[in-house]
Amino acid sequence: MMIHRLFLLLVCAGGSLSAQVNIVFNYDYDVAGLFTGANEGRQAALQAAGDYVAGLIAPSTFAAITPNDTDSWIGRVRDPRDVSQEVEVGNVTIPANTIQVYVGGSVLSESYLAYGGIGAGWAPFESTPEWAATLYFRGNEPYYRYAIGSISFSSTKAWYFDDDISSVEPMGGAYDFFSTAIHELFHVLGSNLHGAPNWSALVDSEGRFIGANAMAVYGGPVPLDAEHDHWANGTQNLILGTSIVQDPLMDPYGAANERIYATALDVAALRDLGYATVAVPEPAAYAGWLGLVVLLVVVRRRIRRR
Numbered sequence: 001m002m003i004h005r006l007f008l009l010l011v012c013a014g015g016s017l018s019a020q021v022n023i024v025f026n027y028d029y030d031v032a033g034l035f036t037g038a039n040e041g042r043q044a045a046l047q048a049a050g051d052y053v054a055g056l057i058a059p060s061t062f063a064a065i066t067p068n069d070t071d072s073w074i075g076r077v078r079d080p081r082d083v084s085q086e087v088e089v090g091n092v093t094i095p096a097n098t099i100q101v102y103v104g105g106s107v108l109s110e111s112y113l114a115y116g117g118i119g120a121g122w123a124p125f126e127s128t129p130e131w132a133a134t135l136y137f138r139g140n141e142p143y144y145r146y147a148i149g150s151i152s153f154s155s156t157k158a159w160y161f162d163d164d165i166s167s168v169e170p171m172g173g174a175y176d177f178f179s180t181a182i183h184e185l186f187h188v189l190g191s192n193l194h195g196a197p198n199w200s201a202l203v204d205s206e207g208r209f210i211g212a213n214a215m216a217v218y219g220g221p222v223p224l225d226a227e228h229d230h231w232a233n234g235t236q237n238l239i240l241g242t243s244i245v246q247d248p249l250m251d252p253y254g255a256a257n258e259r260i261y262a263t264a265l266d267v268a269a270l271r272d273l274g275y276a277t278v279a280v281p282e283p284a285a286y287a288g289w290l291g292l293v294v295l296l297v298v299v300r301r302r303i304r305r306r
């Protein structure tokens with residue numbers, strides 16, 4: 001009897017309860033010091049961006065990734081120090097309802113501000129299908145729920161760091177860090193990400209996004225850029241919950257001195273990817289167990305006008 005009760009308690013502790021999603025950041029690979037050392041204060045600006053994006057997602061249940069004697073994995077992300085490489089982050093534990101994002105600064109090509117995407121992982125051949133499903137879906141099958149991701153921000157661009165996003169100040173010609181960070185975090189969620197299964201399944205043969213929620217907000221299939229990673233340049237929408245017209249957050253281009261927020265279209269796409277979201281206007285395969293788990297590593301970057 002005692003064992004039985006203990007088991008039930010462990011099930012509850014394992015993350016079966018719906019709760020607010022947390023986006024947390026790991027700075028182990030920030031050798032450029034964009035967010036560490038003398039620049040540690042910038043972590044507040046990044047967390048403000050993480051909290052903004054997490055706040056768009058309604059309380060959810062993303063199962064914990066809890067390695068033990070029988071279940072293990074090796075997480076892999078695009079290396080924040082060098083986006084041409086991947087880095088193994090180890091047999092990491094990710095709490096329930098938490099997404100861990102590895103961030104850092106690096107020298108990117110001149111036309112890129114940042115480079116971000118979903119993480120990946122390897123699990124041993126002898127892993128159970130249940131463990132593999134947890135790594136893929138975190139209890140949300142058929143929707144992939146990525147436990148890890150990464151973002152590399154340009155270490156050579158002039159950034160405007162703002163940890164109080166309730167107001168917008170002059171940016172002095174710099175790029176708004178918040179705007180770029182929330183854009184990249186949408187990629188970390190698997191949105192506007194060619195190759196991410198749930199996203200790619202909703203791109204039609206003409207390269208348009210056909211998620212029902214996004215189409216309802218846009219008024220039909222939504223044009224994408226050539227790589228299917230962003231809304232087509234020139235797409236416009238309304239900032240979520242307002243009547244203010246803006247380029248969508250997941251537009252491919254941006255500019256200095258510019259603050260952008262998620263639009264209804266951006267958030268509707270999250271809903272099409274199976275996320276429960278807040279304040280979205282009412283809208284008018286799994287490949288099977290192969291023994292070896294290979295989650296996708298797909299990385300996209302933000303290209304900005306100069």
Ligand SMILES: [Zn+2]
Pocket residue numbers: 183184187229230252300301302303
């Ligand atoms: Zn992007």
